Amino acid sequence: MSPLFKARMGGFCWFMCFLTSIYPMIISGRLIVTGDPATTAANLLANETLFRLGTASLLVSTAFYIGATLFVYEVLRPVNRSLSLLAAFFSLVACAVGALSCVFDLVPFILLKGAPYLSATFTLAQLQALALMFLKVRGQANDIALALFGLHCLGVGYLIFRSIFMPRIIGVLMLVAGVGWLTFLLPPVAQSLAPFNMMPGALGEVSLALWLLIKGVNVQRWRDQDNPRGTAANFGSLEHLIS
Protein backbone atom coordinates (compact mmCIF):
# COMPACT_ATOMS: atom_id res chain seq x y z
CA MET A 1 0.00 0.00 0.00
CA SER A 2 1.33 3.39 -0.93
CA PRO A 3 1.51 6.12 1.73
CA LEU A 4 -0.95 8.18 -0.31
CA PHE A 5 -3.48 5.36 -0.29
CA LYS A 6 -3.06 4.90 3.47
CA ALA A 7 -3.54 8.63 4.02
CA ARG A 8 -6.68 8.69 1.88
CA MET A 9 -8.10 5.63 3.67
CA GLY A 10 -7.29 7.21 7.04
CA GLY A 11 -9.03 10.43 6.03
CA PHE A 12 -12.04 8.55 4.64
CA CYS A 13 -12.45 6.41 7.78
CA TRP A 14 -12.05 9.39 10.11
CA PHE A 15 -14.57 11.43 8.13
CA MET A 16 -17.09 8.57 8.06
CA CYS A 17 -16.59 8.11 11.80
CA PHE A 18 -17.44 11.77 12.28
CA LEU A 19 -20.52 11.60 10.02
CA THR A 20 -21.95 8.44 11.59
CA SER A 21 -21.52 9.84 15.11
CA ILE A 22 -23.73 12.87 14.44
CA TYR A 23 -27.06 11.02 14.24
CA PRO A 24 -26.71 9.17 17.59
CA MET A 25 -25.92 12.48 19.31
CA ILE A 26 -28.97 14.19 17.83
CA ILE A 27 -31.40 11.34 18.51
CA SER A 28 -30.33 10.77 22.11
CA GLY A 29 -30.34 14.52 22.75
CA ARG A 30 -33.92 14.70 21.48
CA LEU A 31 -35.32 11.64 23.25
CA ILE A 32 -33.52 11.62 26.62
CA VAL A 33 -34.89 14.21 29.04
CA THR A 34 -32.55 14.64 32.00
CA GLY A 35 -34.34 14.28 35.32
CA ASP A 36 -37.59 13.07 33.75
CA PRO A 37 -37.72 9.27 33.63
CA ALA A 38 -41.39 9.09 32.59
CA THR A 39 -41.03 11.35 29.55
CA THR A 40 -37.75 9.69 28.58
CA ALA A 41 -39.41 6.27 28.78
CA ALA A 42 -42.37 7.41 26.70
CA ASN A 43 -40.03 8.96 24.11
CA LEU A 44 -37.93 5.81 23.87
CA LEU A 45 -40.91 3.51 23.42
CA ALA A 46 -42.52 5.81 20.84
CA ASN A 47 -39.30 6.05 18.80
CA GLU A 48 -37.72 2.69 19.53
CA THR A 49 -36.38 1.98 16.04
CA LEU A 50 -34.96 5.50 15.66
CA PHE A 51 -33.15 5.19 19.00
CA ARG A 52 -31.83 1.71 18.21
CA LEU A 53 -30.64 3.06 14.85
CA GLY A 54 -28.59 5.58 16.82
CA THR A 55 -26.93 2.77 18.78
CA ALA A 56 -26.11 0.86 15.60
CA SER A 57 -24.79 4.04 14.01
CA LEU A 58 -22.48 4.60 16.97
CA LEU A 59 -21.10 1.08 16.53
CA VAL A 60 -20.50 1.72 12.82
CA SER A 61 -18.77 4.95 13.83
CA THR A 62 -16.55 2.98 16.22
CA ALA A 63 -15.68 0.52 13.46
CA PHE A 64 -14.63 3.42 11.21
CA TYR A 65 -12.55 4.86 14.05
CA ILE A 66 -10.68 1.56 14.34
CA GLY A 67 -9.93 1.79 10.61
CA ALA A 68 -8.84 5.42 10.97
CA THR A 69 -6.59 4.44 13.89
CA LEU A 70 -4.79 1.81 11.81
CA PHE A 71 -4.24 4.00 8.75
CA VAL A 72 -3.25 7.12 10.70
CA TYR A 73 -0.81 4.95 12.70
CA GLU A 74 0.70 3.81 9.39
CA VAL A 75 0.89 7.34 8.00
CA LEU A 76 2.59 8.75 11.11
CA ARG A 77 4.86 5.74 11.76
CA PRO A 78 7.91 7.34 10.04
CA VAL A 79 7.83 10.27 12.50
CA ASN A 80 8.11 8.07 15.59
CA ARG A 81 7.08 4.46 15.40
CA SER A 82 6.63 3.76 19.11
CA LEU A 83 4.75 6.98 19.82
CA SER A 84 2.46 6.30 16.87
CA LEU A 85 1.76 2.84 18.25
CA LEU A 86 1.10 4.28 21.71
CA ALA A 87 -1.47 6.70 20.26
CA ALA A 88 -3.13 3.80 18.44
CA PHE A 89 -3.34 1.79 21.67
CA PHE A 90 -5.10 4.68 23.45
CA SER A 91 -7.56 4.79 20.58
CA LEU A 92 -8.23 1.04 20.70
CA VAL A 93 -9.06 1.16 24.40
CA ALA A 94 -11.27 4.18 23.72
CA CYS A 95 -13.07 2.26 20.96
CA ALA A 96 -13.70 -0.68 23.30
CA VAL A 97 -15.09 1.58 26.03
CA GLY A 98 -17.17 3.52 23.50
CA ALA A 99 -18.65 0.33 22.07
CA LEU A 100 -19.47 -0.84 25.60
CA SER A 101 -21.52 2.29 26.12
CA CYS A 102 -23.78 0.99 23.33
CA VAL A 103 -24.64 -2.00 25.53
CA PHE A 104 -26.09 0.33 28.19
CA ASP A 105 -27.95 2.17 25.43
CA LEU A 106 -30.21 -0.83 24.84
CA VAL A 107 -30.84 -1.78 28.49
CA PRO A 108 -33.85 0.60 28.84
CA PHE A 109 -35.76 -1.51 26.32
CA ILE A 110 -35.32 -4.61 28.49
CA LEU A 111 -36.74 -2.66 31.44
CA LEU A 112 -39.53 -0.81 29.67
CA LYS A 113 -41.00 -3.29 27.23
CA GLY A 114 -43.23 -4.92 29.80
CA ALA A 115 -41.58 -8.28 30.46
CA PRO A 116 -43.97 -9.82 33.01
CA TYR A 117 -41.19 -10.78 35.43
CA LEU A 118 -40.23 -7.09 35.71
CA SER A 119 -43.67 -5.46 35.64
CA ALA A 120 -44.90 -7.87 38.32
CA THR A 121 -42.12 -7.04 40.78
CA PHE A 122 -41.38 -3.35 40.15
CA THR A 123 -43.64 -0.34 39.75
CA LEU A 124 -43.62 1.43 36.39
CA ALA A 125 -41.95 4.47 37.98
CA GLN A 126 -39.16 2.29 39.39
CA LEU A 127 -38.49 0.70 36.00
CA GLN A 128 -38.46 4.11 34.31
CA ALA A 129 -36.01 5.42 36.92
CA LEU A 130 -33.74 2.41 36.40
CA ALA A 131 -33.91 2.92 32.62
CA LEU A 132 -32.84 6.55 32.95
CA MET A 133 -30.04 5.52 35.31
CA PHE A 134 -28.67 3.10 32.71
CA LEU A 135 -28.75 5.87 30.09
CA LYS A 136 -26.68 7.99 32.47
CA VAL A 137 -24.21 5.13 32.88
CA ARG A 138 -24.07 5.08 29.08
CA GLY A 139 -23.17 8.77 29.14
CA GLN A 140 -20.46 8.13 31.70
CA ALA A 141 -18.92 5.36 29.58
CA ASN A 142 -18.98 7.77 26.66
CA ASP A 143 -17.15 10.42 28.70
CA ILE A 144 -14.40 7.91 29.54
CA ALA A 145 -14.10 7.00 25.86
CA LEU A 146 -13.89 10.68 24.85
CA ALA A 147 -11.08 11.33 27.35
CA LEU A 148 -9.15 8.38 25.90
CA PHE A 149 -9.82 9.67 22.37
CA GLY A 150 -8.31 12.92 23.64
CA LEU A 151 -5.05 11.10 24.38
CA HIS A 152 -5.14 9.63 20.85
CA CYS A 153 -5.67 13.11 19.39
CA LEU A 154 -2.76 14.50 21.46
CA GLY A 155 -0.45 11.78 20.12
CA VAL A 156 -1.59 12.27 16.55
CA GLY A 157 -1.34 16.06 16.86
CA TYR A 158 2.21 15.91 18.22
CA LEU A 159 3.30 13.49 15.47
CA ILE A 160 1.78 15.64 12.72
CA PHE A 161 3.52 18.69 14.23
CA ARG A 162 6.86 16.85 14.10
CA SER A 163 6.28 15.43 10.63
CA ILE A 164 7.76 16.95 7.49
CA PHE A 165 4.99 15.73 5.20
CA MET A 166 1.89 17.38 6.68
CA PRO A 167 1.09 21.00 7.63
CA ARG A 168 1.98 21.87 11.23
CA ILE A 169 -1.27 23.80 11.71
CA ILE A 170 -3.25 20.54 11.55
CA GLY A 171 -1.01 19.15 14.28
CA VAL A 172 -1.75 22.21 16.43
CA LEU A 173 -5.50 21.87 15.79
CA MET A 174 -5.36 18.21 16.82
CA LEU A 175 -3.45 19.07 20.00
CA VAL A 176 -6.16 21.59 20.91
CA ALA A 177 -8.80 18.99 20.02
CA GLY A 178 -7.11 16.50 22.35
CA VAL A 179 -7.15 18.99 25.24
CA GLY A 180 -10.84 19.61 24.55
CA TRP A 181 -11.70 15.90 24.75
CA LEU A 182 -9.58 15.54 27.91
CA THR A 183 -11.97 17.87 29.77
CA PHE A 184 -14.36 14.89 29.83
CA LEU A 185 -12.16 13.43 32.58
CA LEU A 186 -14.10 15.85 34.84
CA PRO A 187 -17.72 15.62 33.61
CA PRO A 188 -18.95 18.71 35.57
CA VAL A 189 -16.19 20.79 33.97
CA ALA A 190 -16.98 19.30 30.57
CA GLN A 191 -20.66 20.11 30.98
CA SER A 192 -20.04 23.70 31.97
CA LEU A 193 -17.65 24.20 29.04
CA ALA A 194 -19.89 22.47 26.45
CA PRO A 195 -20.10 22.96 23.55
CA PHE A 196 -16.87 25.00 23.50
CA ASN A 197 -14.73 22.01 24.53
CA MET A 198 -16.17 19.95 21.65
CA MET A 199 -15.72 22.57 18.93
CA PRO A 200 -11.91 22.25 18.68
CA GLY A 201 -12.43 18.49 18.49
CA ALA A 202 -14.81 18.82 15.58
CA LEU A 203 -12.61 21.44 13.87
CA GLY A 204 -9.35 19.51 14.32
CA GLU A 205 -10.75 16.13 13.35
CA VAL A 206 -12.67 17.36 10.31
CA SER A 207 -9.68 19.34 9.03
CA LEU A 208 -7.38 16.32 9.55
CA ALA A 209 -9.86 13.98 7.87
CA LEU A 210 -10.40 16.27 4.88
CA TRP A 211 -6.67 17.00 4.52
CA LEU A 212 -5.82 13.29 4.48
CA LEU A 213 -8.70 12.52 2.15
CA ILE A 214 -8.09 15.31 -0.37
CA LYS A 215 -4.40 16.22 -0.12
CA GLY A 216 -3.04 13.02 1.44
CA VAL A 217 0.64 13.38 2.31
CA ASN A 218 3.69 14.66 0.48
CA VAL A 219 4.91 11.23 -0.64
CA GLN A 220 8.53 12.22 -1.35
CA ARG A 221 8.92 13.83 2.07
CA TRP A 222 7.09 10.91 3.70
CA ARG A 223 9.66 8.53 2.19
CA ASP A 224 12.51 10.82 3.30
CA GLN A 225 11.32 10.78 6.88
CA ASP A 226 10.61 7.03 6.67
CA ASN A 227 14.20 6.35 5.57
CA PRO A 228 16.55 9.21 6.39
CA ARG A 229 19.76 7.29 5.52
CA GLY A 230 19.29 5.49 2.22
CA THR A 231 17.32 5.84 -0.96
CA ALA A 232 13.78 4.59 -0.82
CA ALA A 233 14.26 2.19 -3.73
CA ASN A 234 16.38 -0.48 -2.03
CA PHE A 235 15.07 0.11 1.47
CA GLY A 236 13.13 -3.14 1.67
CA SER A 237 16.09 -5.41 1.03
CA LEU A 238 18.42 -3.22 3.08
CA GLU A 239 16.21 -3.53 6.15
CA HIS A 240 16.05 -7.26 5.63
CA LEU A 241 19.85 -7.63 5.49
CA ILE A 242 20.38 -5.58 8.64
CA SER A 243 17.82 -7.44 10.75
Add this chain to the structure above:
Amino acid sequence: MSTTVMTQPLENPDSPHRAIEPVQRTAAKTVGFLYLFAMAISIFGESVRGRLILPHDAVQTASSIAASEALFRLSIAGDLIIYVCDIILFWGLYVILKRVNKDVALLAVFFRLVETAILGVTTLTAFIALRLLSGADYLRVVDTAQLQALARGFLSIYGIGLSVGFVFLGLGSAVFSYLWLKSCYIPRGLAWLGIFGSLLMAIMSLVTMVFPVVWDRVGMAYMMPMGLYEIGLGFWLLIKGITVPSTIGRRPEGTASSGS
Protein backbone atom coordinates in the same frame (compact mmCIF):
# COMPACT_ATOMS: atom_id res chain seq x y z
CA MET B 1 16.15 -25.70 -2.55
CA SER B 2 19.37 -24.42 -0.99
CA THR B 3 19.82 -21.91 -3.80
CA THR B 4 16.38 -20.42 -3.21
CA VAL B 5 17.25 -20.04 0.46
CA MET B 6 20.40 -18.15 -0.49
CA THR B 7 18.53 -15.71 -2.70
CA GLN B 8 15.74 -15.03 -0.26
CA PRO B 9 17.08 -11.81 1.27
CA LEU B 10 16.93 -10.19 -2.16
CA GLU B 11 13.28 -11.05 -2.65
CA ASN B 12 10.44 -9.00 -1.31
CA PRO B 13 10.33 -10.10 2.35
CA ASP B 14 6.55 -9.60 2.38
CA SER B 15 5.79 -11.91 -0.53
CA PRO B 16 3.48 -14.79 0.46
CA HIS B 17 5.09 -16.87 -2.29
CA ARG B 18 8.34 -17.26 -0.43
CA ALA B 19 8.75 -20.60 1.31
CA ILE B 20 6.62 -20.86 4.42
CA GLU B 21 8.61 -20.22 7.58
CA PRO B 22 8.56 -22.69 10.50
CA VAL B 23 6.96 -20.07 12.76
CA GLN B 24 4.08 -19.81 10.30
CA ARG B 25 3.55 -23.58 10.39
CA THR B 26 3.59 -23.61 14.18
CA ALA B 27 1.17 -20.69 14.23
CA ALA B 28 -1.12 -22.49 11.77
CA LYS B 29 -1.30 -25.61 13.96
CA THR B 30 -1.92 -23.43 17.03
CA VAL B 31 -4.65 -21.45 15.28
CA GLY B 32 -6.30 -24.64 14.01
CA PHE B 33 -6.34 -26.16 17.47
CA LEU B 34 -7.60 -22.96 19.12
CA TYR B 35 -10.48 -22.55 16.63
CA LEU B 36 -11.74 -26.05 17.45
CA PHE B 37 -11.04 -25.80 21.18
CA ALA B 38 -12.85 -22.44 21.47
CA MET B 39 -15.75 -23.72 19.35
CA ALA B 40 -16.19 -26.75 21.64
CA ILE B 41 -16.18 -24.57 24.76
CA SER B 42 -18.61 -22.08 23.28
CA ILE B 43 -21.06 -24.83 22.28
CA PHE B 44 -20.84 -26.15 25.86
CA GLY B 45 -21.42 -22.66 27.31
CA GLU B 46 -24.34 -21.91 25.01
CA SER B 47 -26.05 -25.21 25.82
CA VAL B 48 -25.62 -24.71 29.58
CA ARG B 49 -26.97 -21.17 29.48
CA GLY B 50 -29.74 -22.17 27.07
CA ARG B 51 -30.90 -24.74 29.61
CA LEU B 52 -30.54 -22.63 32.78
CA ILE B 53 -31.76 -19.23 31.57
CA LEU B 54 -35.47 -19.16 30.77
CA PRO B 55 -36.71 -16.43 28.42
CA HIS B 56 -39.43 -14.78 30.51
CA ASP B 57 -39.22 -16.44 33.87
CA ALA B 58 -37.06 -14.86 36.55
CA VAL B 59 -38.09 -17.22 39.35
CA GLN B 60 -37.38 -20.40 37.39
CA THR B 61 -34.10 -18.97 36.11
CA ALA B 62 -33.03 -18.15 39.65
CA SER B 63 -33.84 -21.60 40.96
CA SER B 64 -32.21 -23.44 38.06
CA ILE B 65 -29.03 -21.36 38.47
CA ALA B 66 -29.09 -22.02 42.24
CA ALA B 67 -29.46 -25.75 41.56
CA SER B 68 -26.52 -25.84 39.10
CA GLU B 69 -24.42 -22.91 40.21
CA ALA B 70 -21.11 -24.67 39.59
CA LEU B 71 -22.16 -25.54 36.03
CA PHE B 72 -23.29 -21.97 35.38
CA ARG B 73 -20.01 -20.57 36.70
CA LEU B 74 -18.12 -23.10 34.58
CA SER B 75 -19.89 -21.81 31.45
CA ILE B 76 -18.87 -18.21 32.29
CA ALA B 77 -15.30 -19.33 33.04
CA GLY B 78 -15.43 -21.11 29.67
CA ASP B 79 -16.25 -17.81 27.96
CA LEU B 80 -13.27 -16.16 29.64
CA ILE B 81 -11.03 -19.05 28.55
CA ILE B 82 -12.28 -18.52 24.98
CA TYR B 83 -11.31 -14.84 25.12
CA VAL B 84 -7.81 -15.72 26.33
CA CYS B 85 -7.52 -18.31 23.53
CA ASP B 86 -8.79 -15.68 21.08
CA ILE B 87 -5.92 -13.32 21.88
CA ILE B 88 -3.41 -16.11 21.15
CA LEU B 89 -5.43 -16.87 18.01
CA PHE B 90 -5.11 -13.26 16.75
CA TRP B 91 -1.37 -13.43 17.34
CA GLY B 92 -1.19 -16.65 15.32
CA LEU B 93 -3.29 -15.28 12.48
CA TYR B 94 -1.14 -12.15 12.43
CA VAL B 95 2.06 -14.20 12.26
CA ILE B 96 0.68 -16.29 9.37
CA LEU B 97 -0.97 -13.52 7.37
CA LYS B 98 1.29 -10.50 7.86
CA ARG B 99 3.30 -11.67 4.85
CA VAL B 100 0.24 -11.08 2.68
CA ASN B 101 -0.28 -7.54 3.92
CA LYS B 102 1.05 -6.40 7.29
CA ASP B 103 -1.15 -3.30 7.58
CA VAL B 104 -4.37 -5.13 6.79
CA ALA B 105 -3.43 -7.94 9.20
CA LEU B 106 -2.94 -5.34 11.93
CA LEU B 107 -6.38 -3.86 11.12
CA ALA B 108 -7.97 -7.27 11.67
CA VAL B 109 -6.12 -7.62 14.99
CA PHE B 110 -7.38 -4.16 16.06
CA PHE B 111 -11.02 -5.13 15.31
CA ARG B 112 -10.72 -8.37 17.19
CA LEU B 113 -8.95 -6.89 20.23
CA VAL B 114 -11.82 -4.42 20.63
CA GLU B 115 -14.22 -7.36 20.31
CA THR B 116 -12.41 -9.28 23.06
CA ALA B 117 -12.44 -6.28 25.41
CA ILE B 118 -16.21 -5.85 24.92
CA LEU B 119 -16.95 -9.54 25.42
CA GLY B 120 -14.66 -9.79 28.44
CA VAL B 121 -16.41 -6.92 30.21
CA THR B 122 -19.79 -8.36 29.21
CA THR B 123 -19.17 -11.45 31.38
CA LEU B 124 -19.42 -9.09 34.37
CA THR B 125 -23.20 -9.01 33.90
CA ALA B 126 -23.36 -12.74 34.67
CA PHE B 127 -21.34 -12.18 37.83
CA ILE B 128 -23.70 -9.33 38.82
CA ALA B 129 -26.63 -11.74 38.37
CA LEU B 130 -24.88 -14.29 40.59
CA ARG B 131 -24.28 -11.64 43.28
CA LEU B 132 -27.96 -10.62 43.21
CA LEU B 133 -28.94 -14.27 43.66
CA SER B 134 -26.27 -14.99 46.27
CA GLY B 135 -28.61 -14.54 49.26
CA ALA B 136 -26.01 -12.41 51.04
CA ASP B 137 -27.13 -10.70 54.25
CA TYR B 138 -26.70 -7.18 52.95
CA LEU B 139 -29.16 -7.90 50.12
CA ARG B 140 -31.95 -9.03 52.48
CA VAL B 141 -33.37 -5.48 52.45
CA VAL B 142 -34.51 -6.03 48.84
CA ASP B 143 -37.42 -8.36 47.97
CA THR B 144 -36.38 -11.79 46.73
CA ALA B 145 -38.68 -11.39 43.73
CA GLN B 146 -37.04 -8.08 42.84
CA LEU B 147 -33.54 -9.53 43.19
CA GLN B 148 -34.53 -12.39 40.89
CA ALA B 149 -36.06 -10.01 38.34
CA LEU B 150 -32.92 -7.84 38.36
CA ALA B 151 -30.72 -10.93 37.97
CA ARG B 152 -32.77 -12.06 34.96
CA GLY B 153 -32.50 -8.53 33.53
CA PHE B 154 -28.70 -8.55 33.82
CA LEU B 155 -28.59 -11.89 32.00
CA SER B 156 -30.45 -10.18 29.13
CA ILE B 157 -27.74 -7.49 29.11
CA TYR B 158 -25.27 -10.36 28.62
CA GLY B 159 -27.05 -11.02 25.31
CA ILE B 160 -26.77 -7.38 24.24
CA GLY B 161 -23.06 -7.37 25.04
CA LEU B 162 -22.54 -10.46 22.92
CA SER B 163 -24.21 -8.93 19.86
CA VAL B 164 -22.22 -5.68 20.26
CA GLY B 165 -19.02 -7.72 20.42
CA PHE B 166 -20.08 -9.83 17.44
CA VAL B 167 -20.14 -6.74 15.20
CA PHE B 168 -16.38 -6.39 15.69
CA LEU B 169 -15.82 -10.15 15.63
CA GLY B 170 -17.47 -10.25 12.19
CA LEU B 171 -15.47 -7.30 10.84
CA GLY B 172 -12.13 -8.60 12.11
CA SER B 173 -12.83 -12.11 10.88
CA ALA B 174 -13.87 -10.77 7.45
CA VAL B 175 -10.55 -8.93 7.14
CA PHE B 176 -8.59 -12.06 8.15
CA SER B 177 -10.62 -14.12 5.63
CA TYR B 178 -9.78 -11.61 2.90
CA LEU B 179 -6.10 -12.13 3.68
CA TRP B 180 -6.56 -15.94 3.61
CA LEU B 181 -8.08 -15.52 0.15
CA LYS B 182 -5.14 -13.42 -1.07
CA SER B 183 -2.59 -15.77 0.49
CA CYS B 184 -3.76 -18.97 -1.26
CA TYR B 185 -2.52 -20.82 1.86
CA ILE B 186 -5.97 -22.46 2.17
CA PRO B 187 -8.63 -23.42 -0.41
CA ARG B 188 -10.31 -20.38 -1.90
CA GLY B 189 -13.78 -21.76 -1.17
CA LEU B 190 -13.02 -21.83 2.55
CA ALA B 191 -11.76 -18.24 2.46
CA TRP B 192 -14.89 -17.11 0.58
CA LEU B 193 -17.06 -18.88 3.17
CA GLY B 194 -15.14 -16.91 5.82
CA ILE B 195 -15.73 -13.57 4.11
CA PHE B 196 -19.43 -14.34 3.61
CA GLY B 197 -20.02 -15.78 7.09
CA SER B 198 -18.11 -13.01 8.87
CA LEU B 199 -19.81 -10.15 7.03
CA LEU B 200 -23.18 -11.82 7.58
CA MET B 201 -22.42 -11.96 11.29
CA ALA B 202 -21.40 -8.27 11.51
CA ILE B 203 -24.35 -7.03 9.46
CA MET B 204 -26.96 -9.25 11.06
CA SER B 205 -25.74 -8.33 14.56
CA LEU B 206 -26.46 -4.69 13.70
CA VAL B 207 -29.78 -5.52 11.99
CA THR B 208 -31.10 -7.54 14.93
CA MET B 209 -30.01 -4.74 17.24
CA VAL B 210 -32.17 -2.23 15.34
CA PHE B 211 -35.04 -4.64 14.56
CA PRO B 212 -35.34 -7.19 17.40
CA VAL B 213 -38.21 -8.73 15.40
CA VAL B 214 -35.63 -10.18 13.01
CA TRP B 215 -33.90 -11.94 15.91
CA ASP B 216 -37.21 -13.51 16.97
CA ARG B 217 -37.59 -14.88 13.42
CA VAL B 218 -34.04 -16.01 12.59
CA GLY B 219 -32.47 -16.64 15.98
CA MET B 220 -28.87 -17.78 15.84
CA ALA B 221 -29.21 -19.17 12.29
CA TYR B 222 -27.19 -16.29 10.80
CA MET B 223 -24.15 -17.43 12.78
CA MET B 224 -24.13 -20.84 11.07
CA PRO B 225 -21.91 -19.94 8.08
CA MET B 226 -19.38 -18.37 10.47
CA GLY B 227 -19.48 -21.48 12.66
CA LEU B 228 -18.95 -23.76 9.66
CA TYR B 229 -16.03 -21.60 8.51
CA GLU B 230 -14.32 -21.68 11.91
CA ILE B 231 -14.73 -25.46 12.23
CA GLY B 232 -13.62 -26.03 8.62
CA LEU B 233 -10.61 -23.75 8.97
CA GLY B 234 -9.73 -25.32 12.32
CA PHE B 235 -9.65 -28.86 10.90
CA TRP B 236 -7.86 -27.72 7.73
CA LEU B 237 -5.07 -25.94 9.61
CA LEU B 238 -4.70 -28.75 12.13
CA ILE B 239 -4.60 -31.57 9.57
CA LYS B 240 -3.31 -30.07 6.32
CA GLY B 241 -1.52 -26.99 7.63
CA ILE B 242 -0.76 -24.16 5.21
CA THR B 243 0.66 -24.78 1.76
CA VAL B 244 2.36 -22.52 -0.76
CA PRO B 245 0.44 -22.32 -4.03
CA SER B 246 1.88 -25.07 -6.24
CA THR B 247 2.10 -22.97 -9.41
CA ILE B 248 4.54 -20.22 -8.50
CA GLY B 249 4.15 -18.63 -11.92
CA ARG B 250 0.44 -18.09 -11.47
CA ARG B 251 0.28 -15.12 -9.17
CA PRO B 252 -3.13 -14.69 -7.62
CA GLU B 253 -4.79 -11.35 -8.30
CA GLY B 254 -3.79 -8.48 -6.05
CA THR B 255 -0.63 -9.89 -4.50
CA ALA B 256 1.47 -7.95 -6.99
CA SER B 257 0.48 -4.76 -5.17
CA SER B 258 0.77 -6.25 -1.68
CA GLY B 259 3.38 -5.33 0.86
CA SER B 260 3.87 -1.96 2.53
